[in-house]
Amino acid sequence: MYRASTLAAAIGIVALAAACTSSGAGGREVRITQREDGCTPTSIPVTAGEKLKLVVQNESKKDYELEGIDGTSLQEMIVPEGRTRTPGYTVPSGAGIHKIKCYVPAGVSTVIELVATDSAASAASGATASPTAANSPVGAATSGASTQSATSVAVTLVEYSVTADKPSVTAGTIRFIATNVSSAEVHELYVLKAKPDGTFDKLGEIPAIAPQKGGSIELDLAPGAYTLACLIVPGEAGSTVDHYQQGMHTPFTVK
DSSP states (O other): OOOOOOOOHHHHHHHHHHHHHHTTTTSEEEEEEEEEEEEEEEEEEETTTOEEEEEEEOOOSOOEEEEEEETOOOOOEEETTTEEEEEEEOOOSSSEEEEEEEEOOOOOOEEEEEEEEOOHHHHHHHHHOOBBBBOOOOOOOOOOOOOOOOEEEEEEETTTEEEOSSEOOOOOEEEEEEEESSSSSOEEEEEEOOOOOOOOOEEEEEEEEEOOOEEEEEEOOOEEEEEEOOOOTTTSOOOOSSSSTTOEEEEEEEO
16 A cells, blocks of 8 residues: 655545546446457547546456546546446536546556537537647645655656666665656656566556656555556657657566
């Protein structure tokens, strides 16, 4: 279990409570299918203010994750192989594009765009409103007071590498302090643990760290082999490349 006390997280929880329900009761059903090669569809037309019930079906042999990115308030969730999840989502007001990341950590990834038109504006003008890109979140996660017994690990993120100031630590509470030293690109820090099938469990994250910003997270980790990585993919945070595939990952050992 991890503890990340951040203002951004608090804001996200409030926005989620206001705009998203767990059941999607009363919303239009929108189906998303997860297969070995990714998720479909990649673009879904919606109406501003519309309630949706996302029916997410995992037909692959891997566990997928689903979460809103670039400001989309959809709480992350795991969809185990062969299972279906039905989160609710209310489209914000106004025309825009709202992005959902559908992915296997450090594996196949798809960015799904909910393309919203403003029904009120369309009715008034008699024409379809042109969608505009949703604002990307800026800034970085910052932590509150660190647990006194936590071991600190400083992690540097830049195109395209992840560097920790120590390759291994003793098991227990570990505080990862990430700094994005890039001058232009957004990065993030994920702490992953390999599973027997070669995929990863995501144990914690510091998402969307803006250039020259930083953040921290505390995790209680048992002995084992881990990976520190950036999982930004094309279409996320303005990126045109898969950061993990470009080399943004490094092994990390807990003894």
